[in-house]
Amino acid sequence: MARKPFGGIRKVVFDWFAERFPVTPWAEASRKVFLSIHRQMPRSHAEKYELKTIWYWYPLYCLGGLAFISFIILTITGIVLGFYYVPEGTITYDIEGNPGSAAYESLVFIMEAVPLGFVWRGVHHWAAHIFIAAVFLHMARVYFTGAYKKPRELNWILGVLLLLLSLGFGYTGYLLPWNALAFSAATIGINMATSIPIIGDATAEIMFGGLALGANTVLRMYWLHIFILPLVGIGMMILHMSIVWIQGIAEPH
Amino acid sequence: MQQGRPERGVREESIGFPTQYGPVRSDKKPGHALMPHEVYRDVVIILIMTGVMFILTGIAVPELGKSANPNVVVEVELPDWYLLWSWGLLKISELFPPITIFGLSFSTLTYGALLSGVPFILILILPFIDKGSESRPAKSNVRAAIGVAGIVWVVAASIYSVNVLIIPRFTTADGTSILSDDTLKWLFVVEPVLAGLVTYVALRRLAFKPMRRINTLLNVSALVLLLALTAYLLIGVNLLEGRDFISLLNRENLFVGLFVGVALSTAVVALFIVYFLDEHRGRRTLFLWMAFVLALLTPVTWYLMTFEQGIFDTVQTYIMTNSHVFIALPIFSLVVTYFGQRTPYSDYEFKLNECYQCGRCHIVCPITKVEADALGGLNLVYNVYKRQHDGVPMWSCLTCDACSAVCPLDINYSAYVLTERAKVMKAKQRIPVERPTVVARPTAANGGMEGDP
Numbered sequence: 001m002a003r004k005p006f007g008g009i010r011k012v013v014f015d016w017f018a019e020r021f022p023v024t025p026w027a028e029a030s031r032k033v034f035l036s037i038h039r040q041m042p043r044s045h046a047e048k049y050e051l052k053t054i055w056y057w058y059p060l061y062c063l064g065g066l067a068f069i070s071f072i073i074l075t076i077t078g079i080v081l082g083f084y085y086v087p088e089g090t091i092t093y094d095i096e097g098n099p100g101s102a103a104y105e106s107l108v109f110i111m112e113a114v115p116l117g118f119v120w121r122g123v124h125h126w127a128a129h130i131f132i133a134a135v136f137l138h139m140a141r142v143y144f145t146g147a148y149k150k151p152r153e154l155n156w157i158l159g160v161l162l163l164l165l166s167l168g169f170g171y172t173g174y175l176l177p178w179n180a181l182a183f184s185a186a187t188i189g190i191n192m193a194t195s196i197p198i199i200g201d202a203t204a205e206i207m208f209g210g211l212a213l214g215a216n217t218v219l220r221m222y223w224l225h226i227f228i229l230p231l232v233g234i235g236m237m238i239l240h241m242s243i244v245w246i247q248g249i250a251e252p253h
Numbered sequence: 254m255q256q257g258r259p260e261r262g263v264r265e266e267s268i269g270f271p272t273q274y275g276p277v278r279s280d281k282k283p284g285h286a287l288m289p290h291e292v293y294r295d296v297v298i299i300l301i302m303t304g305v306m307f308i309l310t311g312i313a314v315p316e317l318g319k320s321a322n323p324n325v326v327v328e329v330e331l332p333d334w335y336l337l338w339s340w341g342l343l344k345i346s347e348l349f350p351p352i353t354i355f356g357l358s359f360s361t362l363t364y365g366a367l368l369s370g371v372p373f374i375l376i377l378i379l380p381f382i383d384k385g386s387e388s389r390p391a392k393s394n395v396r397a398a399i400g401v402a403g404i405v406w407v408v409a410a411s412i413y414s415v416n417v418l419i420i421p422r423f424t425t426a427d428g429t430s431i432l433s434d435d436t437l438k439w440l441f442v443v444e445p446v447l448a449g450l451v452t453y454v455a456l457r458r459l460a461f462k463p464m465r466r467i468n469t470l471l472n473v474s475a476l477v478l479l480l481a482l483t484a485y486l487l488i489g490v491n492l493l494e495g496r497d498f499i500s501l502l503n504r505e506n507l508f509v510g511l512f513v514g515v516a517l518s519t520a521v522v523a524l525f526i527v528y529f530l531d532e533h534r535g536r537r538t539l540f541l542w543m544a545f546v547l548a549l550l551t552p553v554t555w556y557l558m559t560f561e562q563g564i565f566d567t568v569q570t571y572i573m574t575n576s577h578v579f580i581a582l583p584i585f586s587l588v589v590t591y592f593g594q595r596t597p598y599s600d601y602e603f604k605l606n607e608c609y610q611c612g613r614c615h616i617v618c619p620i621t622k623v624e625a626d627a628l629g630g631l632n633l634v635y636n637v638y639k640r641q642h643d644g645v646p647m648w649s650c651l652t653c654d655a656c657s658a659v660c661p662l663d664i665n666y667s668a669y670v671l672t673e674r675a676k677v678m679k680a681k682q683r684i685p686v687e688r689p690t691v692v693a694r695p696t697a698a699n700g701g702m703e704g705d706p
Contacts, residue, residue, distance in 0.1 A: 057389075062298065069302050091321060099322040107317055122310030123303075130306065132335045143379075143400050146387035153380035160377050167335060174333050183321035184330040192343065195362035213323070250387050 057145065061249065063138035068237070070131035075230070077124040082226060084110050084117065089178050089218030103178040103218050128170060135166045147250035155243045158236055165233045172225040178218055186213050186221075329417060338407045341414030342368040345441060372407070394456035402449030409440040423573060425566040431573045443577040447585045455592035468527045468593040475586045476520040482578045483513055505567045508557065512572055515546055516579045523586035526594060535594040539587060605634075605669065607662045614656035614666070620649050634666045647673070 018024070088102035110117040139159065142148055148156035171189065175182045190213055193204040201211060207224070209216025332340050343365030351360050383396060390397035412419065416437050423432035450471060458464055487510075491501060522542045526535040557565035572579050615621055634647060634656070652667035660666075 065295075065298070066302060069299050073303060073306065089321075091323065098320070099324075100320045104317075104320040111317055118314050119307070119310055122314050123306045125315040126306045126309040129334075130302070136335070139376075140400070140404065143376075144390050144397055146383075146385075146393060146396065148380045149383070149385055149387050150380070156380050157377060160373065164373065170333055170335055177317060178321045179318040180321055180325075180327050181318055181331060183323070184327040185332050188330060188332070188340070188343070192362050192366045195360050196366050197357035197359070197363065 057141075060137070060141040061251075063134050063141055064244075067131055067134035067138055068241075070127045070134060071237070073127045074124060074131060077120050077127065078226065080120045081110065081124055084114055085176070085222075087176075087219045087222035088215065090215040101178050101218075103176065107177045107179075128173060132166050132170055135163055139163060142250075145250065149250075152243075152247060152250055155240060155247070158240045158243070162233065162236055162240060165229055165236070169225065169229050169233070172221045172229065175221045176218065176225060183213070186217060190217075329415075331415070334411070337411035337414045339365075339369040339410075341410035341412070344414060344416065345410070345438065348438075372403075391456050391459040394453050394460065397456055398449040398453035401452040402445040405448040406441065406445040409444055413437050413440055425570065426562055427566075429566070429570075431566075431570040432576075433574055436574055436576060439577050443581055447581060451585065451588050451592065454589050458592055458595050464593050464595050465527075468589065469524075471589050471593070472520070472524045472527050472586055475582055475589070476524055479517060479520050479578065479582045482575075482582075483517060486575055486578065487513065505564050508553070508561075508564050508568050509571050511553065512550070512568060513579060515550060516583045519546065519583035520586045523583075523590040526590050530594075532594050536591060539591055543587070604662075604664050608664060609662075611661060613659040613661070617655040617659050619651065619653065619655065634670055 084106055086102045086106040091099050091101050093099055107121075110121055112118075114120075142156065142159065171185070175186050175189075186208070190204055190208045190211075193207060194200045194211060196203065204211055207220060209220040330340075331337075343362065346361045346364035346368060349359075349361070349364045351358070353359070416434060419437065420430055420432055420434065424430055454464075454467060454471065457467065491498065519542065522538070526538055530538055554565075557568065634650065647670060650667070650670045652670055654665075654667045656666045657664065
């Protein structure tokens with residue numbers, strides 16, 4: 001019997017780690033918990049009930065998954081764009097009086113100077129559109145098949161909050177290039193925020209970094225877009241999908 | 254009861270689709286393994302998704318546009334498409350007067366912000382309003398109708414948000430606008446209601462429910478509404494403005510009358526179809542009427558566009574301004590008639606289609622224990638219905654209803670069996686049967702004994 005190559009080295013390395021971080025008992029314990037509650041990969045409706053006929057709505061059951069795949073692609077492309085983007089919205093004027101900002105200039109740099117920069121931005125852009133379209137359609141599917149009913153009320157509420165987060169992702173991302181359209185959208189947004197009685201001014205201060213648009217706005221939007229929303233969003237997505245796993249996929253009879 | 258040649262199930266041999274049913278099955282447990290089935294499928298989907306994104310990037314690179322400039326006002330303010338509805342609600346908020354209550358001022362922007370929150374609050378509390386168990390849209394058509402109306406409402410809000418882009422596109426030759434802002438505002442009300450009603454009708458038909466009453470109700474309502482609004486628009490407005498009717502009878506108004514007449518007669522034709530024709534003749538008549546309308550209006554429109562530009566402008570201004578009345582309502586009548594016209598037949602088809610083959614009926618069925626022909630299958634009634642059985646064992650059914658008693662979907666099989674048997678018997682009665690020769694009853698008179706069989 002031939003000896004496995006690097007067997008000794010692997011054992012040495014593994015033992016070195018195992019002495020310092022004894023993961024085996026923990027892995028065993030979690031495996032026991034896992035097996036004791038009989039979790040399994042969710043089976044599809046057709047498998048569960050041994051169906052001969054494939055129901056015509058089944059393709060619409062992949063929309064949540066499509067949204068998740070888009071989100072992963074958004075994360076990857078977003079990380080790459082993050083290497084080049086500068087969240088600085090102070091508007092400066094050149095000698096001829098043309099406006100510009102560090103944020104906008106960094107976008108120009110991505111589009112024109114970074115190798116394949118326009119592809120990274122393009123994929124990020126279109127993945128965002130597909131993401132939100134998939135989320136909308138996913139919600140429509142859940143609504144029309146009545147999948148929000150008992151016992152899935154909590155997951156529906158989580159889903160609605162995730163939809164709000166998705167719109168937040170879209171809006172904050174739309175403002176980041178700090179071009180003319182972004183500025184007008186920001187103007188509408190800050191005006192809507194300040195118009196709300198009592199909490200309006202505080203909302204504008206938190207979201208837009210002041211009662212008027214300024215250099216802080218882009219920084220706030222950037223931090224919301226790349227840290228706060230992903231942090232909350234990923235947590236809620238994990239919860240959302242765990243509940244689907246535990247409760248099973250709802251399919252109408 | 255020979256109902257047709259038994260067919261093999263399409264998926265009998267594929268993974269997860271066994272030929273045995275119920276808990277006593279002996280073949281392997283169904284289900285796909287994670288690797289390779291699910292992994293391969295998901296990898297394909299992920300690659301296609303990524304490919305689509307790259308192709309879209311290649312076709313349309315997102316433009317950057319000019320830099321933000323606080324000193325220049327943008328001509329058209331435009332959020333991304335998924336926020337257009339909110340932008341539309343902000344614009345429609347002009348309808349509400351700004352007020353101040355307890356020192357809190359409510360401006361147009363406030364109303365817009367609050368209105369955008371309303372749909373979210375509604376969908377958040379949805380599970381606590383609409384309770385019960387999940388079901389397919391055909392079984393809960395009110396919910397589906399409200400859903401479609403909601404989607405149309407969101408689309409209407411999105412369309413209204415770009416009103417400054419739409420209105421300039423609809424102009425006469427001399428640049429006068431033919432589509433008013435008020436007409437677009439009615440998009441929030443008319444089309445969602447009509448779309449909801451159409452969905453209700455179409456799904457009701459899908460669920461094999463009686464259609465005649467709802468069809469008549471909707472078509473009569475549409476016709477009455479159309480007649481009332483036409484009377485108001487053609488006569489009432491002129492009366493209110495104190496015009497002389499004789500002077501209105503000119504060539505321009507005659508052409509307007511032609512188009513309005515087509516709209517009115519479309520609603521009348523739809524009602525006629527609902528009341529007098531069956532499904533197939535009704536739908537055929539409907540298409541013939543649409544062809545007739547096209548054949549009539551196309552040359553007239555061409556004539557007006559070519560030779561009578563002034564009259565054409567008047568006509569299109571009139572029709573487009575009142576498009577919710579003269580375009581949306583007749584189309585609504587036609588669509589309701591198309592979806593709603595159905596010859597009433599058995600609702601068993603719908604009910605039997607609900608079966609998800611749990612196999613409980615097979616376990617309790619006494620016939621499957623003794624009838625060699627019925628062994629090994631699912632419910633013999635279901636198999637006959639699905640043409641996977643020649644139908645003979647259905648005559649052995651005792652109609653004991655044991656299957657219906659255990660059916661999780663309350664499918665009433667024995668009623669189906671009795672109806673189908675009655676149908677066959679009725680058909681047989683019409684066929685002349687060669688009757689056997691009458692043999693005289695054996696009596697003492699003809700040499701037999703009383704009581705002989």
